[in-house]
Amino acid sequence: MLFRLRALVALVLLVAVFSILSPAFLTAANLTILLRHVAINAIMAVGMTFVILSGGIDLSVGSIAGLAGMIAGLLIDRGLVLPVFGVVIYFQVWLVLVIALFAGATVGLANGLLVSRLGVAPFIATLGTMYAARGAALLVSNGATFPNLVGRLELRNTGFPLLGAGANPIWLMLAVSVAAALVAARTPFGKHVYAVGGNERAALLSGVRVKRVQALVYVISGLCSAAVGLVIASQLVAAHPATGEAFELNAIAAVVLGGTSLMGGRGGIGGTIAGALVIGVLADGLVLLGVSEFWQIVIKGIVIIVAVIMDQFQRRLAWK
Amino acid sequence: MEVAVFYSPGRRGAHGGFAERSDAGFRRVVLRVLAVSAASVLAALLLACGSHMPSKKTIAIITPSHENPFFKAEAEAAAARASELGYGVTVNTHDDDAHKQDDLFDIAVANRATAVILDNAGADASIAALRKAKASGVPCFLIDREINANGVAAAQIVSNNYQGASLGAQEFARLMGEKGDYVELVGRESDTNASIRSQGYHDVLDKYPGLKMIARQSANWSQTEAFQKMETIIPANRAIKGVIAGNDTMALGASAALKAAGLGNVTVVGFDGSPDVLAAIRAGDIQATVLQPAAKIARLAVDQAHKYLTTGSTGAPEKQSIDCELVTRANIDQFGLFARK
Numbered sequence: 139m140l141f142r143l144r145a146l147v148a149l150v151l152l153v154a155v156f157s158i159l160s161p162a163f164l165t166a167a168n169l170t171i172l173l174r175h176v177a178i179n180a181i182m183a184v185g186m187t188f189v190i191l192s193g194g195i196d197l198s199v200g201s202i203a204g205l206a207g208m209i210a211g212l213l214i215d216r217g218l219v220l221p222v223f224g225v226v227i228y229f230q231v232w233l234v235l236v237i238a239l240f241a242g243a244t245v246g247l248a249n250g251l252l253v254s255r256l257g258v259a260p261f262i263a264t265l266g267t268m269y270a271a272r273g274a275a276l277l278v279s280n281g282a283t284f285p286n287l288v289g290r291l292e293l294r295n296t297g298f299p300l301l302g303a304g305a306n307p308i309w310l311m312l313a314v315s316v317a318a319a320l321v322a323a324r325t326p327f328g329k330h331v332y333a334v335g336g337n338e339r340a341a342l343l344s345g346v347r348v349k350r351v352q353a354l355v356y357v358i359s360g361l362c363s364a365a366v367g368l369v370i371a372s373q374l375v376a377a378h379p380a381t382g383e384a385f386e387l388n389a390i391a392a393v394v395l396g397g398t399s400l401m402g403g404r405g406g407i408g409g410t411i412a413g414a415l416v417i418g419v420l421a422d423g424l425v426l427l428g429v430s431e432f433w434q435i436v437i438k439g440i441v442i443i444v445a446v447i448m449d450q451f452q453r454r455l456a457w458k
Numbered sequence: 459m460e461v462a463v464f465y466s467p468g469r470r471g472a473h474g475g476f477a478e479r480s481d482a483g484f485r486r487v488v489l490r491v492l493a494v495s496a497a498s499v500l501a502a503l504l505l506a507c508g509s510h511m512p513s514k515k516t517i518a519i520i521t522p523s524h525e526n527p528f529f530k531a532e533a534e535a536a537a538a539r540a541s542e543l544g545y546g547v548t549v550n551t552h553d554d555d556a557h558k559q560d561d562l563f564d565i566a567v568a569n570r571a572t573a574v575i576l577d578n579a580g581a582d583a584s585i586a587a588l589r590k591a592k593a594s595g596v597p598c599f600l601i602d603r604e605i606n607a608n609g610v611a612a613a614q615i616v617s618n619n620y621q622g623a624s625l626g627a628q629e630f631a632r633l634m635g636e637k638g639d640y641v642e643l644v645g646r647e648s649d650t651n652a653s654i655r656s657q658g659y660h661d662v663l664d665k666y667p668g669l670k671m672i673a674r675q676s677a678n679w680s681q682t683e684a685f686q687k688m689e690t691i692i693p694a695n696r697a698i699k700g701v702i703a704g705n706d707t708m709a710l711g712a713s714a715a716l717k718a719a720g721l722g723n724v725t726v727v728g729f730d731g732s733p734d735v736l737a738a739i740r741a742g743d744i745q746a747t748v749l750q751p752a753a754k755i756a757r758l759a760v761d762q763a764h765k766y767l768t769t770g771s772t773g774a775p776e777k778q779s780i781d782c783e784l785v786t787r788a789n790i791d792q793f794g795l796f797a798r799k
Contacts, residue, residue: 168568175561281648285582285606299586370557375586378556425565428548431524 145396145412148445149419156423163426170305176418177311178366180411182385183392184318185362187410188355190393191322193335193402194253194260196359200385201271202245203367204378206238208275210368211284211377213237214295228293235301239364245271246360250353264356268386275379284377302372310369311411314362319407331355335402391438392417395445416441516546517763518566521577523553527733528752529577531796532601535753536575539760545572556583563587567594573763575756576611577602581650585610597766599759602752608776613762615755615778619651622748622782623658626727629746629784630663630702633725637668638699640725641691643684643712644676645704652676655704655729663702672698677708684711692719700725706735706747713743731785731796739790746786753797755780 157164182199189196213234217226229237245267252263289296300306322328330351333341342348366385371377395413398405420441424434517540524530529551537547548571552559559579566574567590574591576598578584588598588610597612604614634640642659645652663669673691677684684703692698692715701716701724703709709728716724728735731749738744758780762772785793792799 162569165568168565171564171568174564178557283580283582285585373586374556374560374583376556376580376583378580378583380555381557383555422561422565425548425550425562426569430549431551 145409145416145445148395148416148441149412152416152419152423156419156426160423160426163423168422168426170308172418172422173308173311174305175422176414177307178369179385179388179392179417180311180414181314181362181369182366183389183396183410183414184315184407185359186386186389186393187318187396187398187405187407188322188331189260189359190390190398190400191335191402191405192331192352192355193338194352194355195264195390195400196249196356197261197264197386198245198249198268198271199359199363199366199389200382201268201275202242202360202363203370203382203385204275204380205245205271205278206242206364206367207371207377207381208278208284208379209241210234210238210298210371211287212278214287214289214298215284215377217293228295231289231295231297234295234298235368238368239361242360242364242367243357244360246357246363247353249360250356253356254349254352272379272383275381279377279379281379283379285375287371287375287377299372299375302369302374307369307373310365314365315407315411318358322407327351327354332403335404337403388417391442395442413445515544516548516569516571517573517575517760518562518569518571519547519549519575520552520559520562520566521549522579523551528730528750528796532577532752532756535797536601536756536760539757540575540763543760543764545764552579554579556580556587559584560587563591567591567596571596572767573612574598575759575763576600578605581606597763599763599766601755601759602750604777611776612766613759613772613774613776613778615759615762615780617750617752617755618779618781619654620658621779622729622750623655624662625782625784626729626746626748627659627662627702629786630659630700630725630727631666631669633727633745634669634700636666639670639672639695639697640700640702641688641695641698641712642671642674643687643701643703643708644674645708646678647676649679652679652704659702677703677711679705679707681707681711681714684708685715686711688712688715689719692716692721696721698724700727702727704729706730706732709744709747710734710738713738717743731783731793733795736785736790736793739785739787742787746784749783749785749793749796751780751782751797753795 217228252258330346392413396409521529521533540547556579600611600614675687701712706728726744728747735747
């Protein structure tokens, strides 16, 4: 039982250690900031959880975040230029968000089709789209940053910074994770994801539409990643094409820390959120303590390895 | 193929073999490994924390990754000066990731830092974080790189790239004997410093009719790219007499390529004053570089932060540029890590 809750145990331990070592840690202001930072990784990791539960992996999440941010930046800063008609269309912010999310879902769908229809190994398929989406993000602006995305009153496209302001990313994280937990545990689709990850052949024989499930999990991951890209661009009030580099590894780490098996079929959303919290608490706490950046990386690595060792034990105990 | 196998489902039965293990023995192994891992995490934490506990008045220093000695030098110079003045110090790196920088700013503000010394992660992408800090009453002092906004930072102190480039170009022309074929390696085209330095070089070099630029290539500040570009250029231009590079890492790459091609006696001039190039100047592989006074700028920023915190003003304009210095074999002993000794 203890092992099943290991991310929570680690979380409580870390919070206790940091509260003792730094008086600034357990303050309302710092905890709000902490949750804002956790939200970024958590939302991405929720999408990743579905993919890993189905037995896949998604390396393209960071690039999708970068691409979605750049598309939003382009639409707010420059608008959609249609040279054929000689017009420039500026969308209201909610439409900008919808378009950017749609772009993320489209890249996710490409991943899903590559994996399910063409039989490309998930690692390879998403490695490819990781490069392609990053390149596309750079192409949107030729490598430049879209600055000052506040919109203009006369174009009625103001309000973009609101998405990442204050506690909004935290509410978004809550909404996404509650919805995802319900989908995973209570819907037929959720059950099918577990079934496909647990034993693809058995799932197929019992009538699960395996290919559709395998494609849909990447669409969910793409949507979550695009949302993350939008939140970051909104927080920075600028869209930068390199946003989200190496995010895929943080997301995978959160999922694994949360007890989801990389082989699929076992785990869940709750664990992932706890895993993201562990990584976030660790990162912010070490910064608060003024620990050198190189040590921060070492400690993060040790924590992940320890978590995986515990995962092995949990599994051995489970088979007794 | 391995990857496909690794992620293929239905391999959970592989662990069934452990079922035969005895209960007691297995528990002991579990406990032992748990104890070892818990101890190693604690040890790492304790080792890492040391004496870094922030005190009441803290200056937060945020720079790009210390993997580059330039940023390490400026962060350490700023930290040393701040400690001298009696401040607590936190040193962090944003790895040129504006989002990570934003997180570090949040933490600095929550930690009630009294001032931030920043080498920023993007002229546009950093503005929002700086505005936020200003609104929370934390003044920011920028070093090395400017931002595309005025009145947000309390000071922006950078080295005078144009003046430095003129110095480097004058020495380059002198070393070349004011005539001959040369190659220019430019930094990343999207970076303003790359174009300012190139402009500084050409405003001097183009006045000499004997100097002829036979190739101008961007090597994106990179040593490997500079090496490859030079390898491509050399076979068709074996009469090269000089290479002028927009930074030191490209100068090192060019120098290595020239050496590999057996071309001695080529004048190579860089920009930055990195320890590697100082060593190369001593060895005679590179003839000159322009030293950016990173340490001096960092100390100056801390001094102005101190003045601002005590008197309410830095007593200097927001944008300040500090002159660079020429380093050659003749005066190299006067220079250390991005500073005059």
